[in-house]
Amino acid sequence: MSQYRNELLRNAERITRLHQRINETFPFRGENNEKLKEWEEACRTFHQEYDKLAFPGGLEGAYERILDGDTDAMEAAICFLECRPYFFRSGYMFKDILRIANRAPLTPDQRTRYQKVRSAFEAYKASRTATE
Template identity: 40%
Template sequence: MKRDIEENAETIRHLHARIKKSVKTRDASPLKRREWELACQEFHARYEALSFPCDFREALQKIDSGDQLSVESALCFVELRPYFYRSGYMYKDLIRKLKNATLDGSHRERRDAIISAYHQWRAGNRT
């Protein structure tokens, strides 16, 4: 799952870079405008499936009930902390949900380690 998250994050960064590059010349010609529009369409069409291993909104709801796929997906995501458009908002939402979730065994240990590292980072003890 972690490898997929990393590969998907790279794809999102690539798709987003195409938008940023094509926006600069979109007014130069109808062809350039179309290139930009297609870059935007592909980014938006693929973003949700690429951004999280399962349905993100649904996973946020299911974490509380201990759904294994949702919890594992969330833990993998926050452990990796992938960087792409809007990933920081996703990270914070997942941390907030995981903090309050009742987890067992290794999931609880992983969550506690992540939250501890996050608090150290927020306190300025970035190691």
């Protein structure tokens, strides 16, 4: 996998910790102003950091960069699909990137890697449908 694997997985852990902090402080936010401020700070930090952590180079505009053929964005997208980091909303991102990467100007190596992920995902979907 590419240079982005460790960054994606490390960032996924950070997003998960930030999201957990929101969940930890949420039940107590009504107790007093200090608890409310803790929850607000947890929310602020999560929202402030999410974009830069969710995708290398930032999630905002990432899909356009992939479609425009940005070399780094295309490689990060394929790596995201391969390592499938788990964090808040990453499943939606996976499906979006899978759909977008199909139309992106990938290198032959990236296209091969993409097809491998796509095939595995289609097999997974078929196995879930068969058991329902």
